[in-house]
Amino acid sequence: MNDTVGIVIVSHSKDIAKGTADMVRQMVGSEIKVAFCGGNPDGGLGTSVALIVDAINDAWSPKGVAILVDLGGAETNSEMAVEMLDPERRDLVVVCNAPIVEGAVMAATEAAGGSSLAEVRAVAEELSAD
Amino acid sequence: MSLQPETFKSLVKVAAEQVIASASELTSLDQAIGDGDHGANMKRGFEAVLGKLDAISAQPFDEALKTIGKTLVMTVGGASGPLYGSFFLAAGEALSHDKHLPDDLAEVFASGVDAVSKRGRSHAGEKTMLDVLVPVLETLKTDAGRPDIVERIRSTAAEAAARTAPMQATKGRASFLGPRSVGHVDPGARSSCVLLQAVCASLEGRP
Numbered sequence: 001m002n003d004t005v006g007i008v009i010v011s012h013s014k015d016i017a018k019g020t021a022d023m024v025r026q027m028v029g030s031e032i033k034v035a036f037c038g039g040n041p042d043g044g045l046g047t048s049v050a051l052i053v054d055a056i057n058d059a060w061s062p063k064g065v066a067i068l069v070d071l072g073g074a075e076t077n078s079e080m081a082v083e084m085l086d087p088e089r090r091d092l093v094v095v096c097n098a099p100i101v102e103g104a105v106m107a108a109t110e111a112a113g114g115s116s117l118a119e120v121r122a123v124a125e126e127l128s129a130d
Numbered sequence: 131m132s133l134q135p136e137t138f139k140s141l142v143k144v145a146a147e148q149v150i151a152s153a154s155e156l157t158s159l160d161q162a163i164g165d166g167d168h169g170a171n172m173k174r175g176f177e178a179v180l181g182k183l184d185a186i187s188a189q190p191f192d193e194a195l196k197t198i199g200k201t202l203v204m205t206v207g208g209a210s211g212p213l214y215g216s217f218f219l220a221a222g223e224a225l226s227h228d229k230h231l232p233d234d235l236a237e238v239f240a241s242g243v244d245a246v247s248k249r250g251r252s253h254a255g256e257k258t259m260l261d262v263l264v265p266v267l268e269t270l271k272t273d274a275g276r277p278d279i280v281e282r283i284r285s286t287a288a289e290a291a292a293r294t295a296p297m298q299a300t301k302g303r304a305s306f307l308g309p310r311s312v313g314h315v316d317p318g319a320r321s322s323c324v325l326l327q328a329v330c331a332s333l334e335g336r337p
Contacts, residue, residue: 040171045165046171
């Protein structure tokens with residue numbers, strides 16, 4: 001089986017993260033590795049670096065992992081989580097500048113075709129282009 | 131003069147307790163221009179630091195600062211976790227590379243400020259914690275040898291935090307509000323002020 005880029009969805013809300021992951025699985029299929037996390041370390045709204053690291057590990061693929069985030073704190077915490085990874089994994093994980101739901105669906109669609117991490121990211125980020 | 135381990139332990143304790151005691155004030159500020167969780171987030175992070183205080187203060191200073199940074203990163207749960215975490219991680223990193231306290235305090239502090247700036251892709255003047263950290267760094271650089279340095283840091287931090295009120299935010303959640311962000315002290319600037327003033331109070335022996 002060919003590896004595909006993994007997708008991680010990080011929202012301040014676990015419900016939004018789960019709902020987005022459900023949409024991706026239903027619209028793109030279950031062959032894509034999708035992991036999600038949401039909520040602060042107490043389970044309230046927010047994001048947690050530890051949970052993001054776990055999600056990256058769950059979605060891990062030798063082709064890399066693309067992270068989709070909702071708001072600023074999710075982006076900052078995702079960047080921090082990437083830095084907490086082993087150096088050889090760090091360069092294989094990117095945080096996409098894209099809307100979380102559309103970005104996740106577009107990224108997963110691109111990943112399902114076997115595209116590279118750079119291609120997956122580019123497709124997601126086209127959504128943010130002016 | 132060198133920084134003694136018991137002095138370090140006491141100032142970490144005082145700083146953490148002051149942040150925890152300021153949680154409701156920080157939350158009120160954040161409710162005005164942010165998402166209202168800064169107080170709760172900082173409280174959670176510094177309670178975790180307090181919980182590890184004995185272990186932290188048993189470490190060499192560089193490792194202790196890194197442990198504080200990593201603890202905040204893992205427990206705060208908002209953007210301020212990586213920002214404060216990066217400050218302490220970078221300061222610890224600077225200390226592990228031939229820098230010493232208190233002689234190199236300005237350089238160690240500068241490493242932390244630089245890390246916050248990079249992490250947040252932000253600079254002073256955008257209504258963030260950097261609007262306190264950068265002026266305090268300038269005071270550390272220019273007034274290092276003065277006998278009243280601690281008092282000068284204390285007043286610099288207070289004045290700098292107050293100066294964020296008339297600013298319009300261009301970074302973070304507050305920037306969504308545009309002109310409506312004017313008129314409120316920035317919560318991150320306030321929490322930086324609380325931390326720095328607690329350290330000053332601890333150094334002056336009057337927490």
